[in-house]
Amino acid sequence: MTVPAAHAVGVTKLYGVGEAAVAALDDVDVALERGRFTAIMGPSGSGKSTLLHVLAGLDRPTSGQVFLGDTEITSLRDKRLTELRRDRIGFIFQSFNLLPTMTAAENIVLPLRIAGRRPDADWVASIVDTVGLGGRLEHRPSQLSGGQQQRVAAARALASRPEIVFADEPTGALDSRSSTELLRFLRTAVDELAQTVVMVTHDPKAAAYADRVLFLADGRLADELHAPSAEDVLDHMKSLGA
């Protein structure tokens, strides 16, 4: 059996102590296969962001284990975890988090430069080509639309050819046309560039771009759908009381 890009075993995350404790995640087991696009959905407060953060090594579970490939990341010291995130994981956030003083091109390769790695020029060129930023690479973020800025952020997430890309509500701040462009890019990154993408979203239309949609309810994995339509996702959300 091939090793999943990431997996969680018996992961629980508690916030607070004693009677006031909230289980944001309650004994979750999940495996994220390589070369697939997975969406995580669920009602507000169901644990989506917590699951993404724990899988991505941005947050530690209270108990259970998280693996990136073969590496058990829950027991890593902070410094190693920071290096692992930098070297092996790509991130896309709702707010684009670009550096305003740098051009799009400089933003895209910045994490690689910080890591002291030389960008693979052919790979970066193929990403820039796929994301459709050709004429705007010398622009600064303030000279770009929100959709263009998020595509720069997506290109940055993929520039290091990460083992997995985690996207936390990447279309949350975008209009519907820009959302579609970003989602098409993520879909192409999976289909043509063999990338692995995991995305938290509230939007059934966004989730319908994924191969697999996981539904969380009260910190547990409630269900999943494979290659669903937006209507399927919406129906499922309603059945979960979202």
Ligand SMILES: Nc1ncnc2c1ncn2[C@@H]1O[C@H](COP(=O)(O)OP(=O)(O)OP(=O)(O)O)[C@@H](O)[C@H]1O
């Ligand atoms: N830092 C924190 N301290 C205390 N409780 C927290 C913290 N972060 C999350 N929680 C709680 O954990 C539960 C899950 O939160 P989480 O943000 O993962 O849900 P979500 O599904 O991403 O929600 P939303 O869709 O509203 O973003 C919620 O009950 C939330 O209030």
